[in-house]
Amino acid sequence: MDTDRFWQLIDSARATAAADGEPFDEALVRLLTERPRQEILEYAERFDALHDALYRWDVWAAAYLIGGGCSDDSFIDFRAGVIAQGRDWYDRVAAAPDSLAGHPTVVAAARDGNDDALFHEEVNYAAAEAFERLTGDRDSFWTAWAAHRPAGTEARAEPDMGEDFDFDDDAEMHRRLPRLAALHIGPEIA
Numbered sequence: 551m552d553t554d555r556f557w558q559l560i561d562s563a564r565a566t567a568a569a570d571g572e573p574f575d576e577a578l579v580r581l582l583t584e585r586p587r588q589e590i591l592e593y594a595e596r597f598d599a600l601h602d603a604l605y606r607w608d609v610w611a612a613a614y615l616i617g618g619g620c621s622d623d624s625f626i627d628f629r630a631g632v633i634a635q636g637r638d639w640y641d642r643v644a645a646a647p648d649s650l651a652g653h654p655t656v657v658a659a660a661r662d663g664n665d666d667a668l669f670h671e672e673v674n675y676a677a678a679e680a681f682e683r684l685t686g687d688r689d690s691f692w693t694a695w696a697a698h699r700p701a702g703t704e705a706r707a708e709p710d711m712g713e714d715f716d717f718d719d720d721a722e723m724h725r726r727l728p729r730l731a732a733l734h735i736g737p738e739i740a
Contacts, residue, residue, distance in 0.1 A: 551596050560634070574670065593677055635653070678692070720738075
């Protein structure tokens with residue numbers, strides 16, 4: 551599945567979820583179950599590549615500010631949530647994580663004291679859930695995935711996460727993510 555097709559699927563799920571009032575992940579799973587199994591595997595492969603590309607300290611820092619902290623597991627869910635926002639927001643975050651200070655959900659969550667904006671765990675499992683619905687077998691996705699990605703292809707190079715920095719240092723967060731820091735920490739104290 552090429553990148554354009556992947557994002558079309560995400561956009562379709564977003565539109566379906568908005569029209570039907572259902573959660574995005576449920577709409578995505580339903581759309582995936584309408585696809586051939588091979589295409590679901592290709593979706594999962596593209597999802598993993600896009601998800602991995604956000605594995606960076608600056609993106610993690612944005613998640614940390616938005617979530618009032620962010621564990622390893624929560625960062626997995628946050629990256630899935632960014633993908634769920636569609637290509638435009640994904641590209642913005644990949645280019646400049648501080649751009650999330652302009653995302654309506656992030657702004658509303660900061661105003662309301664909600665610390666789970668953009669954290670969407672279920673999106674991580676959409677392909678596996680679609681396979682389970684198609685086959686009735688919880689392990690069917692992993693069996694198909696193993697055949698799709700033969701042994702040894704899972705090994706990945708250590709990611710370049712960029713420069714590590716202290717997420718609990720308010721001055722550093724204001725320097726690196728000024729808009730998000732202002733939204734979640736408050737004005738910078740000189």
